Amino acid sequence: MSRRGGVAEEIRAEMVANVMSVVVAPGARVTDGDTLVILESMKMEIPVITEVPGTVTKIEVSEGDVVQSGDLIAVVD
Template sequence: MKEITASMAGTVLNVFVARGAQVNPGQEVIMLESMKMEIPIESGTEGIVRVVKVEIGDFVNEGDVLLVLE
């Protein structure tokens, strides 16, 4: 299992993938908002989304797991 984590603290603005989706390296999977800036979170690897751990509006801290890939 591979985890995609938050690169900084912020609020989840959008989740671009759902459970079962195929993702590729460099693909934007989550958009965070921090200090009035939009921060895209990209997948660093390819895989299939097994768990989406956040919803729109959730606050996350740096290092929190956002998605789990298989």
């Protein structure tokens, strides 16, 4: 979901992957292009970035979690 008119951006997994690292915490200010989480799939590191500036209101994953395609990773408001 894109941020339009005050609506939060939900960042979701695009593939099955392991959560390698959580880079930000709730309350962190981020800008377009900032990395929130680093996923690992097939020995590749995949940064999960935000496309909007704002405040991270939720991080729904922890290091070591496995995410499925479509799973909620974070919310930026």
